[in-house]
Amino acid sequence: MPEGTLCNKKPVDTAEGITTLLADKSGKIYYEEMKHLEIDSDLLWKTIQNTCKTRIRTWLEICAHCGMCADSCFLYLANDRDPKQVPAYKIQSTLGEIIRKKGKVDNAFMLHAMEVAWAQCTCCNRCGTYCPHGIDTGIMFGYLRGLCYQQGFVPWEMKIGAGMHRxxxxxxxxxxxxxxxxxxxxxxxxxxxxxxxxxxxxxxxxxxxxxxxxxxxxxxxxxxxxxxxxxxxxxxxxxxxxxxxxxxxxxxxxxxxxxxxxxxxxxxxxxxxxxxxxxxxxxxxxxxxxxxxxxxxxxxxxxxxxxxxxxxxxxxxxxxxxxGKLKIDPAKRIKEPVTLQDSCNYVRNHGLRETAREIISYIVEPGYFIEMSPNKEHNFCCGGGGGFNGIGCFRKQRNVGLKVKRDQIIATGAKLVISPCHNCWDAIRDLEEEFEIGIRWSFLKPLIIKMLIIPEHLLPEEEAEEEDE
Known part of the structure; x- marks a missing residue:
């Protein structure tokens, strides 16, 4: 069966198409069709020739297999240091193999590549921070996902999500x-x-x-x-x-x-x-x-x-x-152990290392903020990035991956985790549901509103009168 009714190489670009996919609960039919999906090897190789440029090809060639990326990967650590979870191995055995075989891979291989691409990497790019050659495996996994998507090997939820955007x-x-x-x-x-x-x-x-x-x-x-x-x-x-x-x-x-x-x-x-x-x-x-x-x-x-x-x-x-556009009432500052989740995507990938900490200095009483270790650009992924949170068929793998963030939070002793990122917020919520370590989690907005000094002219009339008295 070259193309399934639900699982195929065509993007979803109509509301009816989205509704049809959503009706297939948990993608049961979708994944069954995927087992029989044929590979268009000519298209795959042509795409690689047109889009896989010098940077990725060089990275694949110069990887020294030194293993320096291993301990950088939270999934490697969470899975008892399984050698197959080393970032270099994961990308060489998937993208590297597709290129070496000039696109001539079979269904079983693509099913495996899909699982590795979405269940063994969140594209957090932490491994690139530690590679002595500057190889960024996260970027290469993003490219691999594109190849998988083109061939129809993409998780059900991600196919729907991309269709929603279209x-x-x-x-x-x-x-x-x-x-x-x-x-x-x-x-x-x-x-x-x-x-x-x-x-x-x-x-x-x-x-x-x-x-x-x-x-x-x-x-x-x-x-x-x-x-x-x-x-x-x-x-x-x-x-x-x-x-x-x-x-x-x-x-x-x-x-x-x-x-x-x-x-x-x-x-x-x-x-x-x-x-x-x-x-x-x-x-x-x-x-x-x-x-x-x-x-x-x-x-x-x-x-x-x-x-x-x-x-x-x-x-x-x-x-x-x-x-001073926003002013904090010192009496309402946070006075309990609190820590901060650094989002990979604006901290490691965009350099906003100190910005949230400046906010912390205004809203947390001195002595109560406890850094995770490691932190800032060295912080581990929450465990749910790159779409990992939302893929039902890989939920078990995602929950295993949450262990590293769980242990980081437990080590701080904090009971409140500030998380200015939707995926991190979701992952930490799920972490608490899975492991019950006794924490709360919050975006910044609701915390700050509770401790603001509101100018008198912005108060309700009755409250303004009480202030005058």
Whole structure:
């Protein structure tokens, strides 16, 4: 069977196609069809010849098999140092083998390559930090995912996610109307407590264009309200776009490079249309990487940058606290052991090592912040990045991988983990459910709102009168 009804080489680009895939619970039929999917070796080799350039070929050639990357990989450590989990072995035995065989591989090999690509690597790029030759296995795994996707060997959830971006320009089936309605509903829920609170839509020439993770509109709408509250109290001139509001890219996780381009261009189109001074993205690591770090190259921007200055939410928070736009009540600072999860995608991959720690200095009482070891750019992946959180058939492997982060957190003695990234937040939530180590976890927004000093003119009338008395 060269092509299945559900599992095939064609991207999902219609709402009906997404609905059909979703109806196949857990991808039962999808994965059964995958076992019989034929490889288009000619297409595979042609793609490699056209896209596998000098950098990746050189990395594959110069790898000294020294094993320096082994201990850098949390999955190697979590799996009792299994030699088959060494990053160099994983990429040489998959991508390296496909190239050596000039694309002439069979179904069994591609099934194996898919599992390695999505269940044995999160593309966290930590291994590249320790390779003496500067080989970045994470980047090569991203390329391998693209080859697997083209041949139809992609996890069910990732195929759906990439399709969502093609159809909705969002990782979930949320229309622009749904998004605006949800945001306005959350404003209505909070405007009594915060008089004058609003969500400005499609305002041109604003100082800030705010973009989000679609999961916030779908599952965590309070996050939208919290962002609006903080912009309101800080006195920011901000707006959200009615189109191009979704910052994330499950297409990046899936290896659907064409959909990556479509997704990021929708955000860039909003920038061009509204002309904000800068774009601020929500607390999400991969979203920042997809739109700010990788996105310009998918969109063919020679500058290597988005159309306007684009920063992560923690950069804006640190700035707002530093400049006094947001002020913290010292009596409400966190006074319990707390630690910080560094997101691979904006710390290791974009250098924001100290930014969250600046925020910590304002909101945590001195002596209560405890660093994980290692930390900053050396920190381990949460265990759920690269799409690992959301792939049901690899859940057991993901849960094993969580052990390294579990042990890091336990070693701090902290009971609260600050996690300014959606994937990290999810992984730490699941870690607690799996191992029950007795921790809480939080984004920054709700923590900061609880300890803000709110200017009198922004208080509800009755509270302002009480303040005067």
């Amino acid at each position: 159809v909705y320009n969002a990782q979930m089936d949320i229309t622009s109307e749904d998004y605006i309605d949800t945001f306005e509903w959350m404003i209505e829920e909070n405007e009594e407590e915060y008089p004058g609170l609003k969500v400005p839509v499609d305002v041109e020439d604003a100082d800030i264009m705010y973009t989000v993770n679609a999961r916030e509109a779908k599952h965590y709408p309070e996050d939208l309200a919290e962002a609006a509250i903080l912009f309101h109290i800080a006195g920011e001139n901000w707006t959200i776009p009615s189109k191009g509001w979704e910052l994330t890219s499950l297409a990046m996780f899936a290896g659907d490079w064409a959909a990556c381009k479509m997704q990021v261009e929708s955000v860039y189109d909003a920038m061009d249309r509204l002309r904000p001074k800068r774009m601020i993205g929500t607390e999400c690591g991969h979203a920042h990487r997809a739109t700010v770090v990788e996105g310009p190259y998918w969109a063919g921007r020679k500058s290597g940058r988005p159309p306007v200055e684009s920063i992560h939410y923690i950069e804006w928070l640190a700035e707002a606290l530093r400049t």
